[in-house]
Amino acid sequence: MQQRYVVDVAELHRLNELNYAALLPFVPGDSDSAKSEVIIQAGEGLVFVVKRADSSRYTTDISIEQLKPSWADYLRAKMTVRLYHDVRMAEVLKTQGITKLEVHYRQPNKEMRHRDEKYQANQFLSDWLQLCRKQGRIQPELSESVQKFMPYYFK
Secondary structure, three states: OOOOOOOOHHHHHHHHHHHHHHHHHHOOOOOOOOOOEEEEEEEOOEEEEEEEEEEOOOEEEEEEEEOOOOOOHHHOOEEEEEEEOOOOEEEEEEEOOEOOOOOOOOOOOOOOOOOOHHHHHHHHHHHHHHHHHHHOEEEOOOOHHHHOOOOOOOO
């Protein structure tokens, strides 16, 4: 008999808090301003655009999309992330065509989702942010007030 899957809420919250802190410097200014998108180049074929999709008093939705027009759509990384400013958490809302991520999926299921799909999507965001911090270059340049909080190796 298969063991029952139990969601580790504390771990998911920890991951969401770390993602919020790491993602905040990449959030572009207001959609009306000249800097409404940020382009991050993390290597050959690894160019991403971060855009502010929606904003309210307590939340900001951003979209992250890999720019590689010659690749098939399903191969390019795409996600929508909501930043909750009051609790300082970031949550992946949409990824790779999945428009609603459940915390837990029963096994087996028609959509062939992993039982911890939401956690995996947020872990992917964490891994992506780590890649960007280690070898990313950002355009337009970040303001000096934001740059002083970035690691010295992030150019």
